[in-house]
Amino acid sequence: MDTHNRVLSIQSHVCSGYVGNRAATFPLQLLGYDVDVVNTVQFSNHSGYGRLKGTRTDADQLASILQGLEENGLLRMGRLLTGYVPGAPALMVVADLARKLHARNPELIYLLDPVMGDDNKIYVAPECVPIYKDLLDCATIITPNWFEVELLTGVKLDSPAALQEALRSLHIQHGVPHVVISSLLPTASVSAALPPTIRGDLQPNGVSPTSPYAGDTQLVVCSSLLPEPERTVGNVSVVHVGSVKRIRGYFSGVGDLFSALVLAHFPSPSSPPPQEPDTPLSRATAFATSSVQAILISTHHYVQSLPEQERPETDPELDLRDAERRVRRMRARELRLIQGRDYILNPGQGGKGEGRMIPWEGFWAQHA
């Protein structure tokens, strides 16, 4: 059994649209992985529509399915991917599994996406936060957004020193080898500390009304713990940073797609290392960022090609008066994942230079 080409992915399932396992499975399969898919819910559609039907897989059912896999010798995968799990009891079942697989296979590559919230809003039960914290020491890679980093570390990411503190906490205190902060809005002091190329990307640009870009730029930061002999208190990890121009409007499933692609492009231990200054993590992050951004831009262009009434803009007041507005917007803005096949197979072919990850030289030296 080719265990490194086999992934177990535990996430939600929507019948229509692309979030959770529906955003993760196809890209992983396309890139050659046998994906074992455990669905934590079966909903007609994602919750952004404002209404949905379906059922949850409760903690007992989840444990039973995992037991079925175990009994038939089907838990021998080399990679594990977990995302949104509804509720603490089911999350405990997932955590137990991750611990078991981690203990059994020291080479297991576990990408833990600690899906808890975004933009200062938490959307899981508060009991989930400590479960995720406890689980971090089993993870190989985590892909929190900035808000999830704050939840996990208690550090507010508003300065280079805070970023250092959060990464030190995740790497040293929680023992995570590889951290990807999937989105970070830089404060002025963070901007000032960035490598010059990335700082240049942050300059506000005149954005035409027909451009897919909203005008602001986010950072992607990835950080790989240095091996013990090279590590010092003032130099904990190798940090890379990239910039991503934000696309207008909101798309669901982007984080789930990103995590799956980071895992897909993260090499197995036996692979040759990438050319310096890349690290295995920075290359995987660059590929994932590039594919995601290409799919978002093509989704944006698809939305623009629709008749105007099929793509109402976000307007909470109008949405409140007319639930159909929101539903139409959600339908229009489902990721163009299937049509993005070539963006997944050939990351970096978008030609926009997006998805570069630049070494953040001196990250640990500054203010240290």
Place this chain on the structure above:
Amino acid sequence: MDTHNRVLSIQSHVCSGYVGNRAATFPLQLLGYDVDVVNTVQFSNHSGYGRLKGTRTDADQLASILQGLEENGLLRMGRLLTGYVPGAPALMVVADLARKLHARNPELIYLLDPVMGDDNKIYVAPECVPIYKDLLDCATIITPNWFEVELLTGVKLDSPAALQEALRSLHIQHGVPHVVISSLLPTASVSAALPPTIRGDLQPNGVSPTSPYAGDTQLVVCSSLLPEPERTVGNVSVVHVGSVKRIRGYFSGVGDLFSALVLAHFPSPSSPPPQEPDTPLSRATAFATSSVQAILISTHHYVQSLPEQERPETDPELDLRDAERRVRRMRARELRLIQGRDYILNPGQGGKGEGRMIPWEGFWAQHA
């Protein structure tokens, strides 16, 4: 919304392995379809393992999910695919949906795989048979095996005349435009009536122990109802036939993969017709047969590459004494679907000439 590139597939889900929706979804996605996936069960693995865990989506839950899709305007697909549905109540829900979509969209392409049994064994509740019979007049394409044709028509397929009678029943009495008999073991009288090239394929060949082939050859028969003005009592449809060398041993999910590929390659009404003597159905059947056969052969070679204890041969007595034998065999023999990406994208590249569909000239004239 590109409705013809959108499929709703209602089948079973297994977390590990490839049957039902797990055999259908990836190939359809790879060939460019947005697939909406409704899972009728979530089981750890397919039933061939002899043990499994998981849950069924009961009739009420199924109806509720479909209602969720309806309420959010997500039932606008141009194609519908239904396969194994456990139990008559859930099947009734699926049948109601098919009727509704068929009534709403006269161009709907509905591939109904009437999964009821194989090799003279029925494996659904007997109440399912009349539900399938009633549903046939909504189907665009059906893909029964020979045993399912017998269940649907009451005709034993042992002669050319019986084949005529069964196809007449399906086309005329039940109103099915396109019929694919996915496997048929030819009797002597059927063999004698075949086109010479296909009859030649049936000659028993010396099979070496290392060959993937078991030694026998099955037929694939497809039949498209002639339009009213050309149709006569003695000339009902255009019939094509192909031969498929049977691969050693049993593989699960083959029929589900085949149906999905027939649907994927069946052109939308606006497509230009294929070159004669091909029909849209014969071409889709040829492509599907070719891809399936290539994947089966590569799966066979994969199985042979495993250590001997990981691939115990079928032996019901030994299996009874040691349940692990059967589990190991099932694990080893899961379809190499992900690794077969290029066989799906480029059908007919296998180079074995398999997947030809030959016009069965004079099919309706003989014995008529």
